[in-house]
Amino acid sequence: MRQKLESLLLGEGADLFGTADVSACVPERFSATPYAVTIGVRLLSAVVSEIRHGPTKLYFAHYRAVNAFLDMCALKCALFLQRNGCRAVAIPASQTTNAQGIAADFPHKTAANLAGLGFIGKSGLFVSKDYGPRIRLVTVLTDCPLPSGRMMEPLCGDCRACVAACPCGAITGRTWTADASREEIVDAALCSRHMKDKYGMIGRGSVCGICAAVCPVGADKA
Numbered sequence: 223m224r225q226k227l228e229s230l231l232l233g234e235g236a237d238l239f240g241t242a243d244v245s246a247c248v249p250e251r252f253s254a255t256p257y258a259v260t261i262g263v264r265l266l267s268a269v270v271s272e273i274r275h276g277p278t279k280l281y282f283a284h285y286r287a288v289n290a291f292l293d294m295c296a297l298k299c300a301l302f303l304q305r306n307g308c309r310a311v312a313i314p315a316s317q318t319t320n321a322q323g324i325a326a327d328f329p330h331k332t333a334a335n336l337a338g339l340g341f342i343g344k345s346g347l348f349v350s351k352d353y354g355p356r357i358r359l360v361t362v363l364t365d366c367p368l369p370s371g372r373m374m375e376p377l378c379g380d381c382r383a384c385v386a387a388c389p390c391g392a393i394t395g396r397t398w399t400a401d402a403s404r405e406e407i408v409d410a411a412l413c414s415r416h417m418k419d420k421y422g423m424i425g426r427g428s429v430c431g432i433c434a435a436v437c438p439v440g441a442d443k444a
C-alpha cells in the first residue's frame with residue numbers, strides 16, 4: 223500500500239511523500255486512524271526569496287494555491303485508501319480550529335518529522351532535508367498500517383537566522399526537542415497578532431513567512 227500511495231501522490235505532482243505511526247500523538251478524536259501519510263509540495267523559491275523583509279501579495283496568492291493543491295492531493299489519497307477498505311481522514315493543509323486561531327486538528331510537521339522527512343527548526347517550522355522550510359505539508363490519517371521513517375533531530379546548530387529576522391521576537395531561540403511545548407519554541411499568539419497588525423493588507427494578516435525565507439536550509443535550490 224505504501225508503494226501504491228507514493229506512486230499515486232508523486233504522480234499527482236507532490237515533491238515529498240512519507241508515512242509514520244502517529245499513535246503516540248494523535249488526538250483521541252482520531253484514535254481510530256493512528257497512521258499518517260505526509261504529502262509535501264515545494265513553494266516556488268523565487269516567490270519565497272522575495273519575502274525576507276515581509277510578505278507580498280504574490281506570496282499570499284501562491285501560498286493559497288499550494289494549500290488548495292495539497293488539499294486536492296490529500297483528498298485523492300484519502301479516497302484511494304477508502305476504496306481499498308481503509309478508514310481515512312484528510313486534515314486540511316491550512317485550517318486553524320482552536321478558539322485562539324493558532325492551532326489545527328493535527329500538526330502536519332509532527333507526522334513529517336516522524337516520517338523522517340526533515341526536522342523541526344528553531345522557527346517551529348518543519349524544515350525538509352532537501353528544501354528547508356520552503357515547503358507546505360498536508361496529512362492524511364488512516365488505519366492502514368504504514369511504517370515510520372527515522373525521526374530527525376534538529377540540524378540548526380548555532381544558526382539563529384530566523385530568531386534574528388523575526389520582526390516581533392516571537393521565536394525564542396530554543397532548539398526543538400520532542401518534549402518542548404510549542405510556547406517554548408515560538409509564541410504563536412504574538413506571531414499571529416503581528417501578522418494581523420502589520421500585514422492586514424495582505425490576506426487579512428494571515429501570512430508572514432520571513433522566518434522561512436531567511437532559513438539557509440534549502441535556500442540554494444533553484
Ligand code: SF4
Pocket residue numbers: 387388389390391392393408413414416417429430431432433434
Ligand atoms: S511568521 Fe511569525 S514567527 Fe515567523 S518571522 Fe513572521 S512573525 Fe516571526
Ligand code: SF4
Pocket residue numbers: 343344345346349377378381382383384385436437438439
Ligand atoms: S533559520 Fe537557522 S535556526 Fe532557524 S530553522 Fe533555519 S536552520 Fe534552524
